[in-house]
Amino acid sequence: MTEYDGQFGRDMPEDDAGHTGADNDADEDDLQVGLSGLAGLVAGAQSVDELLYVLAEFATYAVPDVDGASVSLMQPRDPTLPIQTWAVTAQFVRDIDKLQYAILNEGPCITCMHSRRPTVSGSLGSDERWPDFGSRAAGLGVHSALTLPLLVAGEVIGAINCYAHAPDTFTDHDVQMGTRFAAPAAVSLYNTQLLTQARE
Secondary structure, three states, X not given: OOOOEOOOOOOOOOOOOOOOHHHXXXXXXXXXXXXXXXXXXXXXXXOHHHHHHHHHHHHHHHOOOOOEEEEEEEOOOOOOOOEEEXXXXXXXXXXXXXXXXXXXXXXXXXXXXXXXXXXXXXXXXXXXXXXXXXXXXXXXXXXXXXXXXXXXXXXXXXXXXXXXOOOOOOOHHHHHHHHHHHHHHHHHHHHHHHHXXXXX
């Protein structure tokens, strides 16, 4: 089982609640779509920005029940804005990530990057970890979040942020599927960054 930081006082939904073996097979197929897409990327054929968008899109396949996703990067060279969203799959995700990074400086992605562990919330509006962010995200109709760290050699280079409108969307199964996708995604991103820096 993958370790993660869950919402205090709120149990993670059961994996098998309404989830059949066929559902698990379909989830595995979707994960393979994302992983195959990563494997099919030719090193150096895309810019970092293009790759980030592809990663965000693949994340919506790899993690079950996602309504929108984003990929955020650490920016160690810019202390005024150390975390930035670089790619989103929906406008509501852009609005939520803007709240996290540009307005409130709190939320699941920031927590995930500090802890270097997946971060899960099933009720953002009542999550005591981010009182300002959670209530505003819930006001936008987003109630569940799963954020996965992008780790290379134990260092965080970014995160994949998955959001859902319904409460209690993400299960242990979703965390495991997302973690399986995030590991190779981090390597692809890191290698692309290195190639881009070498060219520059």
